[in-house]
Every structure is written in C-alpha cells, then in structure tokens.
Amino acid sequence: MHIYLMARYTRYLEMQEVAHYLVALGHIKTSRWIWGAHQASDEAIGSGMLGDFERRLAEEDMADLCAAQVCVGFSEPPRAANRGGRMVELGLALAWGNRVVAVGGHEHVFHALKHVEHVLDTTALYHLFAEELSLYSTH
Numbered sequence: 120m121h122i123y124l125m126a127r128y129t130r131y132l133e134m135q136e137v138a139h140y141l142v143a144l145g146h147i148k149t150s151r152w153i154w155g156a157h158q159a160s161d162e163a164i165g166s167g168m169l170g171d172f173e174r175r176l177a178e179e180d181m182a183d184l185c186a187a188q189v190c191v192g193f194s195e196p197p198r199a200a201n202r203g204g205r206m207v208e209l210g211l212a213l214a215w216g217n218r219v220v221a222v223g224g225h226e227h228v229f230h231a232l233k234h235v236e237h238v239l240d241t242t243a244l245y246h247l248f249a250e251e252l253s254l255y256s257t258h
Contacts, residue, residue, distance in 0.1 A: 123187035194223030
C-alpha cells in the first residue's frame with residue numbers, strides 16, 4: 120500500500136522510523152516531508168511572506184497525499200501547540216476518500232467519523248498493516 124504519514128513536523132525523526140518499518144513490511148511511503156528540510160519558518164508564516172519555497176512544500180505534500188491509499192495521522196495531546204498543517208492533510212484525505220488511520224487518542228470531532236480507524240500506538244499500527252499484508256499474500 121502507498122502510505123502517507125501525517126504528524127506534527129517536529130516528529131519527523133520518529134516518522135522516519137515508522138516509514139522504515141512500513142517499507143520493511145512491503146509498503147511504500149509517499150511522505151517526502153519526513154526527511155527534513157521541508158518546513159516553512161515561523162517567521163515566514165507569521166509575516167505573511169510566503170513564497171515559492173513554501174508553495175513547493177505545499178504542492179509536494181498534496182501530491183504525496185494524493186498518491187497515497189492510506190493516510191496515517193499521529194495525534195497530539197489536547198491543546199498541544201502546533202501550526203496545524205497535518206489537520207489540512209487530514210481534511211484533504213477525508214475529502215478525497217483516502218483510508219484514514221489515527222494513531223493515538225481522539226483529537227477532534229473528525230476522529231469520530233465512522234470510517235476513521237483508530238489504533239492505540241505505533242506497535243498496533245505495525246500489527247494492523249502486517250496482518251493486512253498477510254491477508255493479501257494468501258489470496
């Protein structure tokens with residue numbers, strides 16, 4: 120499966136580990152952002168001085184998200200400080216009809232939608248995808 124990982128940008132190193140594990144299971148990750156150097160500065164966003172670099176980041180994220188069959192979002196504790204780009208990604212994934220899996224707690228009302236799957240942590244995520252691969256390989 121082609122998988123897009125959605126998480127707060129500061130978790131990109133953790134997402135690299137998740138991506139390596141999923142690739143080892145035979146999945147394809149489509150999230151370029153996790154390899155770093157893919158973040159707009161707070162100053163650019165705060166000043167409204169967004170330009171070609173920031174546009175390219177958004178376009179790459181949207182292309183990667185569009186190429187995914189499954190979008191996996193990693194929740195944050197309630198009221199955690201972040202800029203919210205991953206919420207835009209979640210909204211696009213839901214609007215485009217991608218399969219969505221939420222890792223961690225329920226973060227907002229959209230996590231209550233019936234077609235959003237939930238797993239407790241990355242271990243449960245790995246088990247879910249490993250189990251699905253074994254089902255596909257036996258058919």
